Amino acid sequence: MPTTPQRPPKIAVLPGDGIGHEVLEQGLRVLAAVAPDVTYEHFDFGAERYLRDGTTLPDSALERFRTEFDCIYLGALGDPRVPSNVHAKDILLGSRFKLDLYINFRPVRLLDARYCPLKYKRPEDIDFVVFRENTEGLYTGIGGQFKRDTPDEIAIEQEINTRKGVERIIRAAFEWADTHGKTKMCMSDKANAMRHGHELWQRVYKLVAAEYPRIQASHLYVDVLTMRMVQAPEEFEVIVTNNLFGDIVTDLGAAIQGGIGLAASGNLHPGRVGLYEPVHGSAPDIAGKGIANPFAAILTAGMMLGQLGRPEDERRIGDAVGACLLAGHVTRELGGTLRTAEAGTAVLDALSAQA
Ligand code: ATP
Numbered sequence: 136m137p138t139t140p141q142r143p144p145k146i147a148v149l150p151g152d153g154i155g156h157e158v159l160e161q162g163l164r165v166l167a168a169v170a171p172d173v174t175y176e177h178f179d180f181g182a183e184r185y186l187r188d189g190t191t192l193p194d195s196a197l198e199r200f201r202t203e204f205d206c207i208y209l210g211a212l213g214d215p216r217v218p219s220n221v222h223a224k225d226i227l228l229g230s231r232f233k234l235d236l237y238i239n240f241r242p243v244r245l246l247d248a249r250y251c252p253l254k255y256k257r258p259e260d261i262d263f264v265v266f267r268e269n270t271e272g273l274y275t276g277i278g279g280q281f282k283r284d285t286p287d288e289i290a291i292e293q294e295i296n297t298r299k300g301v302e303r304i305i306r307a308a309f310e311w312a313d314t315h316g317k318t319k320m321c322m323s324d325k326a327n328a329m330r331h332g333h334e335l336w337q338r339v340y341k342l343v344a345a346e347y348p349r350i351q352a353s354h355l356y357v358d359v360l361t362m363r364m365v366q367a368p369e370e371f372e373v374i375v376t377n378n379l380f381g382d383i384v385t386d387l388g389a390a391i392q393g394g395i396g397l398a399a400s401g402n403l404h405p406g407r408v409g410l411y412e413p414v415h416g417s418a419p420d421i422a423g424k425g426i427a428n429p430f431a432a433i434l435t436a437g438m439m440l441g442q443l444g445r446p447e448d449e450r451r452i453g454d455a456v457g458a459c460l461l462a463g464h465v466t467r468e469l470g471g472t473l474r475t476a477e478a479g480t481a482v483l484d485a486l487s488a489q490a
Pocket of ligand 1: 154158414416421426427428429468
């Protein structure tokens with residue numbers, strides 16, 4: 136999956152809305168310390184720009200992302216002044232679909248047991264990766280409404296599962312597992328109730344799994360998966376699932392790893408520019424107060440470096456955030472007293488202490 140550019144990496148920075156600006160600022164400080172050769176260009180796509188001139192994400196910008204950049208580093212999107220959040224949909228879903236970023240890559244790793252809501256679970260018990268299909272399923276908007284606002288109203292939402300789409304996400308998960316020394320794969324669907332699309336998942340999963348005999352391939356219906364993630368998260372190394380179930384189980388993953396302020400994600404298509412973002416949203420309730428937790432954005436920066444072929448830099452950033460958690464150098468929602476910028480400084484201090 137990692138692309139290794141010949142020239143210094145070039146990152147498109149989209150702080151977006153709300154706390155996106157605050158957390159990305161800290162992520163960029165950490166990137167500057169760990170990878171000083173990386174270059175950046177800032178883009179102002181977000182609610183402010185949309186309200187000013189109606190721009191969401193022009194095709195010309197997408198084309199530049201595709202051809203000139205190695206990564207897109209996104210803060211968060213969403214603003215109460217745009218109730219429909221049309222700008223957020225255009226920018227986020229637009230890049231996912233138009234850049235065909237079919238992998239939503241979400242590591243779930245507990246860095247410090249004290250932040251885990253599950254009893255007796257240690258960091259070694261919660262360390263897995265979810266591959267969520269990112270371009271199909273129930274999130275394509277295909278469907279319609281009939282007899283709207285009448286007692287006979289009908290609303291249909293169609294789930295899209297293509298052979299190509301199912302196969303490539305399953306293959307990506309196995310490929311990643313194989314290259315990262317993992318031996319356990321779990322595919323999750325609801326084939327007992329959704330007999331057409333999810334039966335396709337079952338068939339394709341078996342076919343691809345046969346190509347990776349070293350990896351133990353299991354299957355769980357999604358209701359059982361969510362139970363096992365709470366009861367025995369140590370059972371999992373790699374999970375692959377569809378768009379809707381992936382959305383849900385990755386938020387559950389964020390909760391068991393210590394909260395949404397610690398969860399990083401990548402939207403990927405091997406060999407192409409990827410879009411990396413903290414899992415949390417723009418959090419309008421705390422935006423501008425300087426109290427947002429920047430760790431998810433900082434871990435996301437680490438993930439970008441890992442995907443750029445610098446796993447040692449990714450490990451250093453993860454360790455630095457882990458050291459901050461251990462020392463209690465955390466923001467308020469994790470029980471600490473640090474403000475956003477102070478939490479960024481704490482990570483920089485922890486990085487210096489590693490040297
Ligand atoms: P959406 O997810 O729809 O974009 P949102 O920003 O309100 O919207 P979440 O990101 O799920 O949703 O956040 C829910 C709440 O969690 C926020 O309102 C905020 O109070 C808190 N929160 C989210 N991210 C952080 C963070 N980085 N630091 C501290 N608190 C956060």
